[in-house]
Amino acid sequence: MLNVANAGRLEQADHAALLTLVETIEALSATRTIEDVAAVVRTAARRISGADGVCFVLRDGDQCWYLDEDAIGPMWKGQRFPMSACISGWAMIHGQTAVIPDIYLDDRIPHGAYRPTFVKSLVMTPVRAKDPIAAIGAYWAVGQTPSPDTVIRLETMARATAVAIENAKLYASLTEALERRAFLLRELDHRVKNTLASVQSIARQTLRNTPSPADFVDSFESRLMGLSRAHELLTRQGWGKTDLRAVLEAALQPFGGLADPRFTARGPAVVLTPETAVALHMTLHELMVNAAKHGALTAPSGQVTVVWRFEAVNGAPGLALEWVERRGPRPGRRGDLDLPAQGPDLPAARAAVGSRRRGTHHEDVRMTAAHNAPRIMIVEDEALVALMVEDLLTEFGCQISGSFGAVDDALAYLKDAATPPPALDGAVLDVNIGGTMVFPVAERLRAAGIPFVFATGYGALPRQGFEEVVVLNKPINPLLLRDAVEGFGKAA
Numbered sequence: 001m002l003n004v005a006n007a008g009r010l011e012q013a014d015h016a017a018l019l020t021l022v023e024t025i026e027a028l029s030a031t032r033t034i035e036d037v038a039a040v041v042r043t044a045a046r047r048i049s050g051a052d053g054v055c056f057v058l059r060d061g062d063q064c065w066y067l068d069e070d071a072i073g074p075m076w077k078g079q080r081f082p083m084s085a086c087i088s089g090w091a092m093i094h095g096q097t098a099v100i101p102d103i104y105l106d107d108r109i110p111h112g113a114y115r116p117t118f119v120k121s122l123v124m125t126p127v128r129a130k131d132p133i134a135a136i137g138a139y140w141a142v143g144q145t146p147s148p149d150t151v152i153r154l155e156t157m158a159r160a161t162a163v164a165i166e167n168a169k170l171y172a173s174l175t176e177a178l179e180r181r182a183f184l185l186r187e188l189d190h191r192v193k194n195t196l197a198s199v200q201s202i203a204r205q206t207l208r209n210t211p212s213p214a215d216f217v218d219s220f221e222s223r224l225m226g227l228s229r230a231h232e233l234l235t236r237q238g239w240g241k242t243d244l245r246a247v248l249e250a251a252l253q254p255f256g257g258l259a260d261p262r263f264t265a266r267g268p269a270v271v272l273t274p275e276t277a278v279a280l281h282m283t284l285h286e287l288m289v290n291a292a293k294h295g296a297l298t299a300p301s302g303q304v305t306v307v308w309r310f311e312a313v314n315g316a317p318g319l320a321l322e323w324v325e326r327r328g329p330r331p332g333r334r335g336d337l338d339l340p341a342q343g344p345d346l347p348a349a350r351a352a353v354g355s356r357r358r359g360t361h362h363e364d365v366r367m368t369a370a371h372n373a374p375r376i377m378i379v380e381d382e383a384l385v386a387l388m389v390e391d392l393l394t395e396f397g398c399q400i401s402g403s404f405g406a407v408d409d410a411l412a413y414l415k416d417a418a419t420p421p422p423a424l425d426g427a428v429l430d431v432n433i434g435g436t437m438v439f440p441v442a443e444r445l446r447a448a449g450i451p452f453v454f455a456t457g458y459g460a461l462p463r464q465g466f467e468e469v470v471v472l473n474k475p476i477n478p479l480l481l482r483d484a485v486e487g488f489g490k491a492a
Contacts, residue, residue, distance in 0.1 A: 024048070024157060028164035032171050034058070037164045038068035041136060041157065046070055048153045049146070051138035052118060057088040058134050064088045072141065073118045085110055091124040092132040097155060098124040101145040121146065125154045128162035136161065186458060190432065191239075193457030194382055197474040198227060198278070201388035226285035229253065230278045244270035247277050248306060251284035255292060262297065267308035270319060273434055275405070279383035280321075287323050296328030303327055374425040374488050378403040379410045379441055380455070381433045389428055389455070389476065396482050407436045414444050426488030427452035428472075428481070442466060453484045 024044035031037045038056040045054040053071025057064050062083050066076040083089030090108050091098050101121050103109045120143040126132035136158050138146070202223045210216040233250045234242060248265055249258050258265055272280065284306075296302030303326045311320040376398045380386035383405070390400050401424055404410040427445055429438045431454050438454075445452050453470040470484050 025160045028160050029167075031164050031168055034067070034165060034168050037161060037168055040164075041161055042068050042070035045136055045138055045154060045157060048157065049123070049138045049150050051123075052141045053139040055088070055137040055139070056134065057137060059083075059092050059132065064092070064135070071118075071139065075117050075119070075139070076113070081110075081113070086113070087122070087124045088135040088137055091126045091135050095126055095129045095132055097126065097151060098122075099146060099151060100124075102143050120144075123151055123154055125151075125158045127158045127165065133162065133165055189459060190457035193474040194385070195227075195231070197388070197457070197476060198382060198384040199224065200475040201384040202227070204388055204391070222289060223282070223285070225254075226251070226282055227278070229285075230281035233281070234274050234277060239274050241271045241273055242277050244272055244280070244308065247272060247281050248284060251281050251288060255288055255297070262303055264303065264305040265307075267306075267321075268310065270308065273381075275381045275383070275434055282384065284323075291325055291328070294329070296325035299328050301327045373397050373399045374485055375399045375401045375423055376485070376488070377401050377410070377413070377424050377427040379405075379407070379427065379433060379438055380430040381405045382430070385430070385455075385474070385476075389481070392476075392478050392481055393428075393485065396485050398485060405433070407433050407438055407441055410438075410441045411444060414441070414448070424448075424450050426450065426485065428484075429454050431456040431458060439466075442469070451488050453481075 024040060027040045027044070028037060031040060041056050042054045045051065053069065053073070053075060055066050055071075055075055055077075056068045058067050059065075060080065063080045064083055064086050065080050066078065066088075069075050069077045081089070083093060087098055087100070087106075087108050087110075098108065100106045100109065100123075103114055103119060103122060104111060117139075118141040119139040121140040123138045123146050125136045125138075127134035127136060136154060138150075138154055140146075203220060206220045206223060207216055210219055229250050230247075233246060237246075244267065245258075245265065252258060252260070252263055256262070288304075291297045291302075291304055296304055305324040305326070306321070307324070308319060308321040311318050374397075376393050378386055378389050378393075378400065380389060380403070386403055386405070390403060393400060402410075402413050404413065424445075427441075427450060429442060429452055431438055442452060442454075453472055454466070455472045455474060455476055457474045459473075470487070472480055472484065
């Protein structure tokens with residue numbers, strides 16, 4: 001009768017263990033991270049094995065990482081050990097389950113690591129027989145030989161765990177891919193809108209300085225082709241930094257490039273950011289077109305020399321670039337050289353060689369403009385866009401107190417002018433300045449009580465806390481910019 005009762009209890013225990021195993025597999029199928037997998041396994045493995053503790057161990061290169069545990073006492077959670085120095089490493093290296101009734105009689109066990117714990121016996125099961133990626137350790141406080149059924153259950157759980165880990169990795173990979181896709185779409189939108197803003201600036205400046213529609217089409221198309229070549233160069237560089245000589249070669253390419261004996265170029269290696277590279281390319285394009293139409297290249301013996309060097313400006317590091325034309329026609333009046341056609345991009349040249357990077361303080365404008373004209377600061381790293389904003393604000397009757405192409409330069413200006421407070425009535429801030437967010441400048445302006453607006457190619461601001469600030473999307477609508485400037489006056 002007693003044997004029958006024992007058999008019944010064993011059957012019930014087996015049924016409960018089987019039910020737990022099924023529930024564990026179901027729970028593992030719903031996990032999305034390795035941590036979720038470990039949390040399910042550590043609890044379920046104790047239930048189906050009756051162990052006093054369970055560790056979930058991940059293979060991390062040549063180390064065993066004890067990621068999680070569920071036990072009657074502390075073991076090794078969070079610690080890492082060499083694969084060759086612990087039983088979990090042995091199980092993963094050999095792809096075999098280790099059943100150890102007495103840990104102190106087995107030389108595979110690092111006895112020193114086990115003495116502070118309750119462990120006397122264990123089963124270590126690799127997760128995936130071929131090229132194991134983890135292990136499940138079950139531990140007992142009383143020495144014993146775990147039953148074959150217990151070992152089979154742990155091995156079955158290990159197989160389900162292997163699938164769950166692979167699913168978690170796949171889910172993480174898909175999530176990362178989707179996040180990267182969303183990031184790339186945001187960056188593409190930002191870059192396209194900045195490009196459109198540059199085209200907008202080129203169009204406005206070209207229209208201002210051409211006498212007829214035919215001249216406008218000729219000049220505008222030429223500049224668009226120049227912008228296209230600049231973008232092509234940067235695309236080949238992955239829109240990373242590029243060398244000044246490569247920018248010069250791309251700008252001169254329609255006229256023969258640096259291989260043409262009419263051109264001479266020399267200077268040190270200089271690495272440019274994408275924004276500066278575009279500005280410099282457009283500047284060189286303007287100079288090249290002018291040389292071809294009215295300068296040295298109109299004469300058979302004409303020569304163009306481009307020289308650049310590092311040069312300190314007001315104690316700050318800078319880059320000086322010289323464009324020298326020789327053996328060309330004798331220059332006449334200013335109009336004879338068609339200099340207005342260069343006008344749109346000459347400020348871009350200043351940006352490219354570093355003066356605008358340190359900021360342009362328009363003290364002369366501040367002194368001569370009308371006393372009540374709003375004083376505006378601009379922070380924008382795209383030189384063509386900054387130029388257009390300057391022109392628009394000037395048309396609206398504003399003074400340009402400073403134009404900066406770097407966050408640090410704008411902050412330095414505000415700090416230098418902090419006592420007394422800067423003579424500003426407002427600011428126009430691009431959000432992304434060469435990969436650095438402009439928010440520290442915005443916070444400084446807010447603390448000083450100076451109103452500002454954001455101008456951005458992003459669809460939405462990538463930071464909370466400025467919900468009340470007007471956002472001008474690029475390409476900038478001049479009417480909305482005018483309304484914003486009028487709002488500065490009301491705020492003051």
